[in-house]
Amino acid sequence: MSLKLYNTLTRKIEEFTPLQQGKVGMYSCGPTVYSHPHIGNFRSFLVADLLKRFLEFKGLKVTHIMNITDVGHLVDDADEGADKLEEAAKKQKKDPLEIAKFYTESFLEASKLLNIKSPDKYPKATEHIKEMIDMIKILVDKGYAYVVGNNVYYDVTKFANYGQLSGNTLDDLNAGARIEVNQEKKNPQDFALWKHDTKHLQQWDSPWGKGFPGWHIECSAMSSKYLGAEFDIHTGGEDNIFPHHECEIAQSEAASGKKFVHYWLHTHFLLFDGEKMSKSKGNLYTIQELLDKGFKKNAIRYSLISSHYRQNYNFTFDGLKAAEQAIDKIQQCVLLLTDLRGNKKEGKIREQLQKLASNCLTEFENALSDDLNISKALAVCFDFIREVNKASDMNSAEAAVMLDTINKIDSVLGVLETIDKEVPDNIKELAEKRKTAKLGKYWKIADDVRAEIMALGWTIEDTPDGGCRFKRREET
Ligand code: AMP
Ligand code: ZN
Numbered sequence: 001m002s003l004k005l006y007n008t009l010t011r012k013i014e015e016f017t018p019l020q021q022g023k024v025g026m027y028s029c030g031p032t033v034y035s036h037p038h039i040g041n042f043r044s045f046l047v048a049d050l051l052k053r054f055l056e057f058k059g060l061k062v063t064h065i066m067n068i069t070d071v072g073h074l075v076d077d078a079d080e081g082a083d084k085l086e087e088a089a090k091k092q093k094k095d096p097l098e099i100a101k102f103y104t105e106s107f108l109e110a111s112k113l114l115n116i117k118s119p120d121k122y123p124k125a126t127e128h129i130k131e132m133i134d135m136i137k138i139l140v141d142k143g144y145a146y147v148v149g150n151n152v153y154y155d156v157t158k159f160a161n162y163g164q165l166s167g168n169t170l171d172d173l174n175a176g177a178r179i180e181v182n183q184e185k186k187n188p189q190d191f192a193l194w195k196h197d198t199k200h201l202q203q204w205d206s207p208w209g210k211g212f213p214g215w216h217i218e219c220s221a222m223s224s225k226y227l228g229a230e231f232d233i234h235t236g237g238e239d240n241i242f243p244h245h246e247c248e249i250a251q252s253e254a255a256s257g258k259k260f261v262h263y264w265l266h267t268h269f270l271l272f273d274g275e276k277m278s279k280s281k282g283n284l285y286t287i288q289e290l291l292d293k294g295f296k297k298n299a300i301r302y303s304l305i306s307s308h309y310r311q312n313y314n315f316t317f318d319g320l321k322a323a324e325q326a327i328d329k330i331q332q333c334v335l336l337l338t339d340l341r342g343n344k345k346e347g348k349i350r351e352q353l354q355k356l357a358s359n360c361l362t363e364f365e366n367a368l369s370d371d372l373n374i375s376k377a378l379a380v381c382f383d384f385i386r387e388v389n390k391a392s393d394m395n396s397a398e399a400a401v402m403l404d405t406i407n408k409i410d411s412v413l414g415v416l417e418t419i420d421k422e423v424p425d426n427i428k429e430l431a432e433k434r435k436t437a438k439l440g441k442y443w444k445i446a447d448d449v450r451a452e453i454m455a456l457g458w459t460i461e462d463t464p465d466g467g468c469r470f471k472r473r474e475e476t
Contacts, residue, residue: 001365001366001369001370002015002016002369003015003016003054003055003058003368003369004016004369004370004371005233005263005265005371005372006265006310006371007262007263007264007265008165008241008264008265008266009164009165009261009263009264011167013371014263016232016263018060018232019230019231019232019262022059022060022061023060023061023062023063024055024060024061024062024063024232024233025063025227025228025231025232025233026048026051026052026055026062026063026064026065026227026231026232026233026234026235027064027065027066027067027219027223027226027227027231027233027234027235027261028044028045028048028064028065028066028067028119028234028235028236029044029066029067029219029234029235029236029237029240029244029245030045030066030067030068030069030107030122031045031068031069031103031104031107032069032070032073032084032085033068033069033070033085033099033100033102033103033104033107034084034085034087034088034099034100034103035088035103035279036103036106036107036110036286036288037103037106037107037110037286037287038277038278038279038284038285038286039270039277039284039285039286039287039290039300039304039315040237040269040270040272040276040277040278040284041237042110042111042114042287042304043237043267043269043270043304043313044235044236044237044267045066045111045114045116046114046116046301046304046305047235047265047267047305047309047372048064048066048235048265049116049117049414050305050309050372050374050412051233051235051265051372052064052117053117053411053412053414054368054372054412056411057365057368057408057411057412058365058369063120063226063227064117064119064120065119065120065121065122065123065222065223065226065227066119066121066122067122067123067124067125067218067219067222068100068104068107068122068123068124068125069125069215069218070085070096070097070100070104070124070125070126071083071085071096071125071126071202071212071213071218072125072212072213072214072215072217072218073085073215074215075087075280077215077239077243077244078191078243079182079191079192079214080182083200083202083212085099085100085202086200086201086202089201090201095201096201096202097126097202100124100126104122104124108122110286110287110288113287113291113297113300114287114297114300114301114304115297115298115301115414115415116414117414120226121226123222123225123226125213125218125222126202128218128221128222128225129204129213131221131222131224131225132193132213132217132218132221133194133204133206133207133213134221135217135220135221135224135251135255136152136193136194136206136213136217137207138255139152139154139193139251139254139255140152142254142255143158144158144159144250144251144254144255145193146186147208148184149184149196150194150196150208150209150210150211151184151192151194151195151196151208151211152192152193152194152208153184153185153186153190153191153192153193154190154191154192154193154247154250154251155186155187155190156170156187156189156190156191156250157170157186157187158254159250159253159254161249161250161253162189162246162250163246164246164249165241165242165245165246165249165264166241166242166243166245166246168242168246170187170189173188173189174187174188174189177189191214191216191243191247192214193213193214193216193217193251194206194208194211194212194213194214194217195211195212195213195214196208196209196210196211197211197212200212215244216243216244216247216248216251217251219244219248220248220251220252220255220260223248223252224252224255224256229252229255229256229258229260230256230258230259230260230261230262231260231261231262232261232262232263233261233262233263233264233265234248234260234261234263234264234265235264235265235266235267236265236266236267237266237267237268237269238266238267238268238269239269239276240266241264241266245264248260249261265309266310267309267310268309268310268311268312268313269312269313270304270312270313270315271312271313271314271315272284272285272314272315273314274314277315285315287300290320293317295317295320295324296324296327298327298415298416299320299321299323299324299327300320300323301414301415302323302326302327302413302415303315303319303320303322303323305374305413306323306326306374306375306378307374307375308372308373308374308375309372309374310371326378326382327415327416329382329385330381330385330406330410330415330416331416331471333385333388333389333406334403334406334416335469335471336388336389336392337388337394337399337402337403337406338399338403338423338469338470339399339469340392340394340395340396340398340399341396341399341400341403342396343395343396343399344396345394345395345396346395346396346397347395347397347398348397349395349397349398349401350398353391353394353398353401353402354401356384356387356388356402357384357401357402357404357405360380360381360383360384360405360409361405361408361409363380364377364380364381364409364412367379367380368412377412381406381409381413384405384406384409385406388402423458423470426456427453427456427458427470430449430452430453430456431449431453431460431468431470433445433449434446434449434450434453434460435468437449454473457472457473458470458471458472458473459471459472459473
């Protein structure tokens with residue numbers, strides 16, 4: 001089944017056709033690195049990861065770029081207020097770059113814990129000032145932008161499609177606009193591309209004097225550098241639709257004369273107690289805080305991907321506990337299959353089991369092809385597990401096919417990364433040694449061997465049938 005996605009731009013579910021057959025260019029708005037990212041941010045990043053993994057599952061080659069915003073994102077998302085990084089730097093009496101470095105590391109660390117596949121590049125805004133200046137120059141030359149003193153603004157009235165993504169019209173926006181404090185702008189909705197502010201801690205030379213870039217221009221400049229002026233998919237949280245993505249379209253399409261992005265995908269908010277989780281409200285949890293409460297990293301990942309991206313998800317601890325139980329069910333099934341695969345029972349694969357596996361993969365793919373219907377995809381996965389658990393008389397070849405099916409599903413879900421998929425030979429040999437020691441009642445030797453297995457990063461559990469199961473030990 002072909003992939004269908006809801007495109008915010010057209011407000012329709014559309015069939016996904018990449019610009020280049022077999023390849024996908026995808027850009028995701030990344031974190032503003034002025035504090036630890038919260039699980040709401042990660043819901044958006046995980047949806048991008050889920051989509052990317054699913055595109056790869058379907059055999060497409062994805063080039064994925066996620067920016068790091070380390071300058072220019074102002075407190076109110078528009079043109080007024082303090083730069084979020086500057087504010088944090090001043091509060092902590094540190095250099096903005098130090099702040100950025102610290103929280104970028106925090107973000108990367110948490111992304112790794114959540115098993116988010118690294119994008120091909122994490123470009124930083126402060127390392128692409130030249131590209132931004134070049135794009136602003138083009139916009140000025142083409143008449144889309146104007147210079148007032150040392151500031152440059154984008155004239156929204158020059159771009160006929162302004163408002164297309166968000167559904168806003170300039171009339172409506174102007175009617176609801178606050179009293180404009182900035183007299184330099186020709187129109188209230190014009191936005192800054194380059195700002196002059198002598199108090200700003202980060203300053204660069206430009207044709208318009210010293211200053212710093214606006215937030216929106218960074219994503220236009222960096223996406224075109226790494227993916228070209230026209231590419232397939234752009235993701236972000238729903239609050240990015242306006243003004244950020246609306247402005248990105250205006251800048252990029254005016255500069256290149258091409259259609260910027262073909263499919264816009266926006267993740268709805270993660271809520272806590274019914275309210276958007278956000279840094280400004282302070283109603284947030286970081287990954288580390290949840291780990292400190294004893295929750296497992298793969299349960300956090302599971303809970304954040306397990307509801308549809310176009311619905312709000314109300315975060316609860318009960319939801320996290322349910323995620324742990326769900327993962328446990330999959331893991332137990334993997335352990336059972338690992339045992340069965342290693343057994344001596346040989347034979348051909350029974351047709352009904354072959355069918356069970358192939359139907360599962362087809363249905364799983366169909367569910368996610370339907371605008372990432374994750375609930376359906378998970379239901380398919382658990383139906384499969386229920387059937388597998390019933391067939392405990394499987395031979396080794398059958399168990400291998402079932403295991404392969406779960407591993408293919410997990411290449412998209414990404415929740416089983418820490419579990420045994422292939423037990424190395426040296427661990428198996430040590431297990432044999434331990435078994436012999438136990439049979440001979442050499443308990444001390446058996447305990448020492450178990451300790452050796454543990455030291456190599458594995459745990460071993462005895463099963464009621466006299467066999468054993470292996471698990472890779474959690475890294476955290
Ligand atoms: P920021 O670090 O503020 O630039 O946000 C990074 C990403 O997280 C953006 O794509 C936001 O739209 C997204 N985001 C922020 N809060 C939430 C939330 N509560 N739920 C889902 N996504 C969010
Ligand atoms: Zn962005």
